[in-house]
Amino acid sequence: MKFMLLIHQGTTPVPGTDAWEALSQDEKQGVYAAYQAINTTPGLTPGQQIAGPDAATTVRVQDGTTETTSGAIDDPLGGYAFFEADDLDAAVAVAAKIPAASMGGAIEIRPLVGA
DSSP states (O other): OEEEEEEEOTTOOOTTSHHHHTSOHHHHHHHHHHHHHHHTSTTEEEOOOOOOGGGOEEEEEETTEEEEEESOOSSOEEEEEEEEOSSHHHHHHHHTTSHHHHTTOEEEEEEOTTO
């Protein structure tokens, strides 16, 4: 099965923020090490960090007219990864290792349809 892991940042400290700077060097290195380890997990294809919600453009089509608005839809999405595994339990185990899951965010797992 193939899964998409959607990384919702929540209150997770990210580089370039005051919350990140409040972390100790050991905590920062721990986050970097965790992502490095996750990115070498067999079956995992890492994605990339995406810009914050203020950089988003939302597109809707109503009555045949394309409308765009600045900003994201509700909860900010911070990144993603793809993971191929035998079952959902394996995807949950990897998702639990993503720092955002334990630092104020959440990881949403979605099966890829037809994959």
